Amino acid sequence: MATAARPQDSSPLFGYVLSRADDALVLGHRLSEWCGHAPMMEEDMALANMGLDLIGQARELYTYAAEVEGAGNGEDKFAYLRDVQHYRNVLLVERPNGDFAQTMMRQFFYSAFVDRYWRAMMSSTDPTLAAIAAKSEKESAYHLRHSSEWIIRLGDGTDESHRRAQSALNDLWAFTGELFQPHPEDEVLFAGGIAIDPRGLLQSWTENVTSVLRSASLALPQSQWMQKGGRSGQHSEHLGHLLSELQSLQRTYPNATW
């Protein structure tokens, strides 16, 4: 597959930061969709808190992307005025919420990755990314703990919760590979110590995930085939629906402010 050049690119760093921001925004928005709908009030708050953490990370990353791009754009432009094919998030984060088990499994896979990612990025040679990493790592560490505890309880809970957790695992497993696939343009960032090569996180992620899933009495899918495409703008139909909601206000009332 020919890798599509990142549109609006002025540098590999710009595209790289934008894609991390997209991960955080899309997953944060997904979590916000639970607001008022979670199985219990306590979890409603937990999901909204995690969503706000992610949207906060997205804002910092978009702001930095705008600075790197140097074209006078701001965070709102990236979040509200880009179409689906310009989004660079991994496919995992745009998966629909489904039931609670689906949401928690998606959160668990992402958090187990991104917590390691941010911890490694704390030693980035780029001081802004290192600072964002230091703040984000504390948030993602809690997301990982919270989602791990739920995965164990769902998998090891009732027959129904086990069935739903196993089904979520089977559905989402193929979306985990993309987290570890670097974009070809990222290589120059790896060489400069600005970004870390995600392939280096795979082994530790796999150990973490396997251990939690074992405690949860859940069986790892046998298939090794992995989905990809989000990082080059090839998204599932779900992202378009998500963005139509996320962007509706700015699209209807351009430049509206609160």
Add this chain to the structure above:
Amino acid sequence: MTVQNIPLWEVFIRSRNGLAHKHVGSLHAADAALALQAARDIYTRRGEGLSIWVVPSNAIIASDPADKEMLFEPAMSKIYRHPTFYDVPDEVGHM
């Protein structure tokens, strides 16, 4: 599953400048680990706390409201138990 099946917990938070944990409210959670997480998510979102306790609500032994008069009224008339009968010298300053 309904919330009625999930145990109730009482939450105590020690604030940044407080010495003691204070009761802040209650919540539902399936077990102690999730109760601690829920307490963190509900009661410390605005930087309120440095430490959290959760206690199963059914572990709390409460006084009977009907005993209120017997338990508390007798203390009302014992004003000499308040340390307000001393003259504090000016040199002591603010106590």
